[in-house]
Amino acid sequence: MSGTGGWLNPAGQAAVPWRLIADDGAAAAGGLAVDEALMARYARGEQPAAPTLRLYTYRTHCALIGRYQNLEAEVDLDACRETGTQVSRRPTGGGAIIMGAGQLGVALTAAAPSGRRPREIIEDLAAALITGLAGLGITAVFKGKNDLEVNGRKIAGLGLYLDQSGALLFHASVLADLDIDFMLRALRIPAAKLADKAAAAVAERVTTLTALTGVRWDGPALRPVIEAGFAKTFGADLEPAQPSAAELTAAGELATARYASMSWLADRSAALDGSGSAALKTPAGLARIYLTTHGDLVKNAIVVGDFNDLPPAVADMEAALRWHRLDDRSVAAVVARTGAAGALAVPADQLVAAVLHAGHQAVDRLAAAPARSEGSCYFPEPTVRHQ
């Protein structure tokens, strides 16, 4: 059963209930600190324990960046100060996100399985989210690099952290709802360049339960849906609980010493962020490809043009390029695999050349003058900001 998450039930303890922790309104640093504190009981040498599932929301709003992202490249700190938005850095990878009452945070802590690879672990655990959403009649699938999508639009971001002691933290952010205008303000997003198209372009690439159902959802309302997904997927008996006193004490210390500390927030990746763009002439008019990069990785890709609807193959290409290395062969493979050139009615080599041109522009600009770009997990910034 290891291939379906059987490793979540410690040997001989299949019948032991999982802890289910539910809370709302977490502060940025405090929320992340609790997640890490919950890992302690799964360290090597501890007694085997059933997993802990925490389903929670942050206070409206918090901006959380990924482990290796550069803070000021991802978040508009002035806007965050003006709006009272708290900022912190997750221990898990992935892009910058906005969290609040509209987004359900999922934190699963357990002992890391021996011999099971990160991608397998993420897929095992994401199955619970897929099952939960399926209970609402929503079909979510893996796309790109470990995101969940519905009809080609992102509905959840996933991340995994294995600490040095052998404990595991799986993070997910599920979009019950999303204030796109606020996100455009708080995260580094090209609102200035794309003006009124920005919100529409984001809406073409992400979706929420509210958008899918026509009924307003929020994180707390989504909680039982995801809870049911975990219970069904893993046959788990989820027992409501609170963090122990020791865990709360540890969380308080972690919040101060790590998640709210300047050294943690200002931690910088060795790789620089850049961005560039390229024009592409299509029979339907001029399209423009925007790329943001992190070192030689594509952080985000977006194609903007006079489309009534973003062609699915182009959306597939955007997702497939995300977190891909910027080299000729892999870009050509992505273009070929997704059929994006056909959807845009241009030769594949022209589309490949345009993607590479945008990427090389970002890298070349960095070589000429170190700069920081902007971009979130949803949308890139088409310009380079010089410091």
Next chain:
Amino acid sequence: MTDDALREVSGFAIALDRAYAPATHMWVRPTGDLHVTIGMDPLGVETSGTLAQLSLPEPGQVLIAGQPFGQLEAVKFVGPLTSPVSGTVRAVNAAAAADPGLVEREPFTAGWLIKAILSDPADLGKLLTDPQAITDWYAARIADYRLSGAIAR
């Protein structure tokens, strides 16, 4: 490494001139007098995700078999690099730390992670060293990962 040592198994390269820790996909290549080079095989890299950053130890750090010696940060995953042997770090691959893509492009050569001196040569005997056993293990893991979706089918 000679070309003779390099094989392809179901689309993935494997070098047969070194030892492997099956659970972590770390390789150890003896270079003489208890000296070894340590790296990660292509399956380990592929199933971690695109590498974004590597945190490697300083020379002089003590290694303990089965314990972390550094950290790997892939785009959606952050986790430990686990030492397959005990010993002391002698050198660190600064080129790989600066360009993690090097580990993806040349996992058995320029993409090595650390060089070390073994404290117990018997550690090597606990790893997979027989070429046929390595090939069989690798093929089985590739099949498993394709089945689970961790690598492309």
